[in-house]
Amino acid sequence: MARWRDGRGTLVVHGDGGRVAAVPLEIATSYRARTRGLLGRDGLDGAILLSPANGIHTFRMRIAIDVAYLDRRLNVIAVRTMPPGRLGRPRLRSRHVLEAEAGAMAEWGVRTGVRVTVEGV
Numbered sequence: 001m002a003r004w005r006d007g008r009g010t011l012v013v014h015g016d017g018g019r020v021a022a023v024p025l026e027i028a029t030s031y032r033a034r035t036r037g038l039l040g041r042d043g044l045d046g047a048i049l050l051s052p053a054n055g056i057h058t059f060r061m062r063i064a065i066d067v068a069y070l071d072r073r074l075n076v077i078a079v080r081t082m083p084p085g086r087l088g089r090p091r092l093r094s095r096h097v098l099e100a101e102a103g104a105m106a107e108w109g110v111r112t113g114v115r116v117t118v119e120g121v
Helices: 031-036 104-108
Strands: 007-015 018-028 047-050 065-070 076-082 096-101 115-119
Touching (some): 065 104, 096 104
Parallel strands (some): 018 047
Antiparallel strands (some): 007 018, 065 096
16 A cells, blocks of 8 residues: 655556546645645635544535545545534545545546555655
C-alpha cells in the first residue's frame, strides 16, 4: 500500500474494460487535513481522499456528498450518498474514504467492487 502526503493527484477509476475515468484528486492524510475535509465548501472539482479513515460525518457541510469506502487495496467496498448533518457508520474493512459532490461517483463509474488507483503523487 502506498503512503501518501497531503497534496494533489489523479484518481483513476478502473472498470470492467480498463480505465474508465481520471479525476482530479485532493489527498488528505494529516489529522488537520482529514478533519477539515469538505467543511465550509460550496463544491469540489473532483474528489478528496481521506487516509487513513473508515467513517465520516457531514455535520457543518453545505452540500450532499457521495462517499466511497475503500479497502487497503483501493477496492470500493461501499458507496453512499449523504446529505448534510449526518453521521456515517464506520466500515470495518475500510482504510480510506473518498468523497465527492453527490452524483459524481456514478458518472465516474465508482461502485462497489470497482478498483481505483492514485497517480501523480
